[in-house]
Every structure is written in C-alpha cells, then in structure tokens.
Amino acid sequence: MNDIRAIRGMSDILPEETPYWRFLEQTVSSVLTAYGYSEIRLPILEKTALFNRSIGEVTDIVEKEMYSFEDRNGDSLTLRPEGTAGCVRAAIQHGLLSTPRRLWYAGPMFRHERPQKGRQRQFHQIGVEAFGVATPDIDAEVILLSARLWRAMGLEPQVQLQLNSIGSIEARKAYKAALTSYLLQRETDLDEDSQRRLHSNPLRILDSKNTATQALLDDAPSLQDYLDEGSADDFARLCDLLDAAGVEYVVNRRLVRGLDYYNKTVFEWVTDQLGAQGTICAGGRYDGLVEQLGGKATPAVGFAMGMERLALLLAEQWAEKSSAAIHEQPAVYAISVGDAAYKAALLALEELRNKYPGVQMVLHAGGGSFKSQMKKADKSGAELALIWGEDEVASGSVSVKPLRNATAQGQQSVPLAELDSILTTALGV
RNA sequence: GUGGCCGUAGCUCAUCAGGUAGAGCACCGGAUUGUGGCUCCGGAGGUGGGGGGUUCGAGACCCCUCGGCCACCCCA
Structure with a gap:
C-alpha cells in the first residue's frame, strides 16, 4: 500500500457519493433562500482566540480537539472547529448587525477526534444564523425551516425534534450550582466520565449515556425549576408556535449543549439510523455571543447540520433507487x-x-x-x-x-x- | 484520549501443522471484415499495511507501528 494517503479522519468524497452532497447543498440553498437567508462565505482559518472566547475555554473542543498552529508571523491560528464563531466575527467586522440579519454558510470544519461512523476530523456543516431578534418567533422560524429541509430531502420519517430551554446565563449558573451540590454528595456513584464532568462541565452529565448515572438524575434538581420567568415564557411561546405550525417535538429536559455560548432555546434533530452519532442538526439561542466577541449586544439563534450524517441517511434512503437515477x-x-x-x-x-x-x-x-x-x-x-x-x-x-x-x-x-x-x-x- | 474487532490483487474474499499466494467481479486483449450487453479463451495486476522478532523457512506465531470499522468520549 502506498504511504501517501489521506490524513486520518479526512476522507475523500468520491464520485459515487457526490450526487448526495450536491442534492443536499441544492436543497438547503433553495429552502434557505425561500426563508430570506443570505449566504456568507467565511475563512477556514481564524485566530485561535476567537474560538477560545466563544466556544468556551474548558470545552473538549478547545482543550484537545482544535487544529491550532503558529503561522509565519508567530500568530496562533486555528482551523475552525465550528462555524458560528467565524460568522459572528464577520458580521461584527462588516457591520452586518445594524438590522436583523439572516445568514447561512457551508463548509469544512476540523476537530481532532477519533473517527467513527458519522464523525470525521474534517467534516462539513451547513450553518444557519439569525441575528437581531430576541423573541421566540425567530426560534420557531429556524426550527420550521429545518423541518422543511428534512421534508424536502425525504428524511422526515427518520428524524425527531428534541427541544429544551437552558434558561438565562444567571438561571443556568444557579442550576449548575444546585446540580453540582446534589451530585457531589453522590460522587462515588457516578460513572468515571461524569465524575470528571462534575468539575469541568456539570450540565453535560445530564445527557450521559450511563444508565446508572441517568437513574441518579431522576431525583436531581430539574433544570425546568430553575428557569427564569423570561426563559420559561419564551419556551412556552415557542412550543405554542410549533404546535400551531404542526411541527412535532419532544421536550427533553436533559438536553444541553456542548458549547458555552448557548442560552434559552436549545434543540436537536436526532435519528436512530446512524448508531452513536445520531444528531444530524443542532442549535439554539446565543444571545450573549455577539457582545462577548466585541459587538453590540445582539440576540441570535442558529443551528448547524452535519453533512456527512445527512449524506449517510440519504444514501440509505436512496439505496433502493436505481443507480441510473442517482448517478449522472x-x-x-x-x-x-x-x-x-x-x-x-x-x-x-x-x-x-x-x-x-x-x-x-x-x-x-x-x-x-x-x-x-x-x-x-x-x-x-x-x-x-x-x-x-x-x-x-x-x-x-x-x-x-x-x-x-x-x-x-x-x-x-x-x-x-x-x-x-x-x-x-x-x-x- | 480509551476499548473491542480487523488489515491478502482496484473491489469482495479464499488458501495455510508455518514451506515464498488463488477465485469471483472489475480491467485489457481475442473468438470473421467497422459495433456493446450473454458466452468462451487468454492477459495484466499483490515486496500479503509497514517495521522488527521467533524459525532452516512466516501472509500465516510474537512485539511495535500505521490504517480501517464500531463503541466510549466528544459533538453536527
């Protein structure tokens, strides 16, 4: 075997797969255009500090998954591990936020993880971000829009929407303290990973896959009880709008996010067809991020979808179609x-x-x-x-x-x- | 980062008390003069992922390493 091979986790998308990708890209582009979203194209490389400040210093992404290096000027640069930070940076830099703004982007992202099904080191996301609207009608819009995507892709039967509110930063802080104190008393009953999370990112324990840990959480303080009034009202309004629009969802009170910048609404579209990497699309509100990155305080909500995972679903879906119908x-x-x-x-x-x-x-x-x-x-x-x-x-x-x-x-x-x-x-x- | 399984021709796999490799598909050519799909015949293609060790001799045993898959972790 030749020793000149692709780098681990950075796979070639071969001619027989590209029709799926093109179909996805075309579908997304046309649906997003129909909702008034404009495409923005962003650099793959950003200053490392951008991601440290947005994703969160103590997340695994920043601590051990980023491709960071010094360029010839001695600046620390990073191959983007996600798209929101760069999008926000660009929006601030070019003054795009003086009025509500709907944007989307697509492209490769990089995280140094162990590759497995639906997870590559270079992977591709399409991201959607809506800036400047604080009310949950825009949350409903991006969710409706995503639901339309699955319909247009023929994937609707395979996906389910999970929904939660993680509240304001302050409410979450209070909840985090309550949860930590509850779990600290039962620390020895927690699985090893959750013991570690207890000191780094306690909220992530909520979506642990360990059944014993999940059982322990049954009597733990509930995030719902700690929601501030505004968050609770907005969440109720969002649910009301989704009901009115006929979008089915499951409220999952243990749904949280891995990135620090989220608040209030969080959601995930999941499937059981992809093994362990079942999330095809996830996002939520991040009202503090624009200001945190030096812009004027601007509410925002957005999500990203994983193209590899969608392509896998599509390939399964289309398996019975004749190859002539798929390949040019x-x-x-x-x-x-x-x-x-x-x-x-x-x-x-x-x-x-x-x-x-x-x-x-x-x-x-x-x-x-x-x-x-x-x-x-x-x-x-x-x-x-x-x-x-x-x-x-x-x-x-x-x-x-x-x-x-x-x-x-x-x-x-x-x-x-x-x-x-x-x-x-x-x-x- | 951790664990399990795995790594023989482009692809899917076989062989074997350990004695320096085969099949099918694909590819190339032929089976009457300028013509495909079926059939038949022939050909090309592998330093058996890489490196070390054991052995008279290893693809087969041992170690290391690289890679793949799946799961943990992480997350889209």
Whole structure:
C-alpha cells in the first residue's frame, strides 16, 4: 500500500457519493433562500482566540480537539472547529448587525477526534444564523425551516425534534450550582466520565449515556425549576408556535449543549439510523455571543447540520433507487475510427453541446477498435452511441445506435444535418 | 484520549501443522471484415499495511507501528 494517503479522519468524497452532497447543498440553498437567508462565505482559518472566547475555554473542543498552529508571523491560528464563531466575527467586522440579519454558510470544519461512523476530523456543516431578534418567533422560524429541509430531502420519517430551554446565563449558573451540590454528595456513584464532568462541565452529565448515572438524575434538581420567568415564557411561546405550525417535538429536559455560548432555546434533530452519532442538526439561542466577541449586544439563534450524517441517511434512503437515477450518465457517447472520422465527431459534438447545453455527451478518447469503443459506450450507460467511420465521413452522415431502449428501432444512418432532430426525439430534450 | 474487532490483487474474499499466494467481479486483449450487453479463451495486476522478532523457512506465531470499522468520549 502506498504511504501517501489521506490524513486520518479526512476522507475523500468520491464520485459515487457526490450526487448526495450536491442534492443536499441544492436543497438547503433553495429552502434557505425561500426563508430570506443570505449566504456568507467565511475563512477556514481564524485566530485561535476567537474560538477560545466563544466556544468556551474548558470545552473538549478547545482543550484537545482544535487544529491550532503558529503561522509565519508567530500568530496562533486555528482551523475552525465550528462555524458560528467565524460568522459572528464577520458580521461584527462588516457591520452586518445594524438590522436583523439572516445568514447561512457551508463548509469544512476540523476537530481532532477519533473517527467513527458519522464523525470525521474534517467534516462539513451547513450553518444557519439569525441575528437581531430576541423573541421566540425567530426560534420557531429556524426550527420550521429545518423541518422543511428534512421534508424536502425525504428524511422526515427518520428524524425527531428534541427541544429544551437552558434558561438565562444567571438561571443556568444557579442550576449548575444546585446540580453540582446534589451530585457531589453522590460522587462515588457516578460513572468515571461524569465524575470528571462534575468539575469541568456539570450540565453535560445530564445527557450521559450511563444508565446508572441517568437513574441518579431522576431525583436531581430539574433544570425546568430553575428557569427564569423570561426563559420559561419564551419556551412556552415557542412550543405554542410549533404546535400551531404542526411541527412535532419532544421536550427533553436533559438536553444541553456542548458549547458555552448557548442560552434559552436549545434543540436537536436526532435519528436512530446512524448508531452513536445520531444528531444530524443542532442549535439554539446565543444571545450573549455577539457582545462577548466585541459587538453590540445582539440576540441570535442558529443551528448547524452535519453533512456527512445527512449524506449517510440519504444514501440509505436512496439505496433502493436505481443507480441510473442517482448517478449522472451521458445521453450520448461518440466513437470514431480514423483521423478524419475523429475530427468529424469532435466538431459534431461541439455543435451538439452548443445546441443542448447541460446534456452530457462524451466523446471517446484514447482510440482503440470499434469493438473496444463500443464497449466503452455501453459501460458509460449512455442512451445513444454515435458512430463515425470511413463510410460516415464519405457520406457526411453519422450512425446513431440506441443502446438501452429495447423498443427503439435499431441503428440508423443519419445525415449530419438531421442529427439535431433525431436527438431531440430520441432523448426527449 | 480509551476499548473491542480487523488489515491478502482496484473491489469482495479464499488458501495455510508455518514451506515464498488463488477465485469471483472489475480491467485489457481475442473468438470473421467497422459495433456493446450473454458466452468462451487468454492477459495484466499483490515486496500479503509497514517495521522488527521467533524459525532452516512466516501472509500465516510474537512485539511495535500505521490504517480501517464500531463503541466510549466528544459533538453536527
């Protein structure tokens, strides 16, 4: 095996997978446009301090997962581990926040984790951020919008919306203290990971997968009881709006976020089809972040979805479809033998591409016998083979041979001038 | 970062008390003169992930390392 390989966790997206990706990107783009969101394109590299200040100093992402290094000027830079921080930075820097602003972006993110299903070191997210609206109607909008995405992707039956409010910063602080004090008395009953979290990020214990720990939490103080009035009211309003819009959801009082900047509404779209990495989309409100990063205080809500995970779901969903429906195949495959014939084919295909923009027409390259070229034509999946040889050149014609359609008539010789109309009917274009 | 399983041709796999590797698919060529899909014949393709050790001899045993998958962790 060659030792020049892709870096661990940074996988190539191969030609057979790219149709899923393109479908996802096109669907997202059109749905977001329909809701009035504008695309913003952001650098992959940012100053390390941006992420330290936004994601939270004590999160695993910042502590042990970021790709950080010094550039030639000695500045500490980091490959972005998520998109929100950079988006907020750009919005502040370019004065985009003087009025409510709806933005989205897409691209690769980097975290040094152990790769597994649905988790790569270079992974891709599409993020959606709505700035400048403090009321829960905008929370409902981004959730509605995400629900529409799954519908448009045909993934609606496989996903479920989980919802919670983690309250204001102050309310969460008070709750965190209460929870910590409750759990400290039972520290030895906690699993090892949760004991560690108790001192770093106690709220993460709430979504522990350890059943004993979960049982211990049954009698723990509930986040719900610590919500400030504003958060509780907003959450009720959000639920009301979702009910009115017919969006189904499950309130999960133990749903929390891994990043520090969230407050109030948090939500996750989850699936049970992807093993351990079942969250395909997650987000929430982050009213303090803009100010924290040096902008004018601006409320905000947003979410990000994981493209790899969505692509996995789509691939499963489409598994029964024929490969022809998924993969682009040529309409025509042109072959020729002899120099004059090749030139005739070349010119004819250029003409045809002028006439039918976007229709895939492959001109055989690399020479070979008629037989070997016909094999290539067949393998390509093309509907028609166009054949040029000495006879065709001499008579100014081309042989058109249907390769798929059993009901079509056989090969026919067509004057070049009539090729247009033959193709129009044969291909239905 | 931790753990389990795994690593033989492009792909899916086989072989074997340890005696320097095979199949199917894919690829290339041929089976009458300019023509595919089926069939038949032939060909090419592997330093058995890499390195070390045990042995007369290792793909097969041991160690290390790299990589893959899944889970923990983390999180989209």
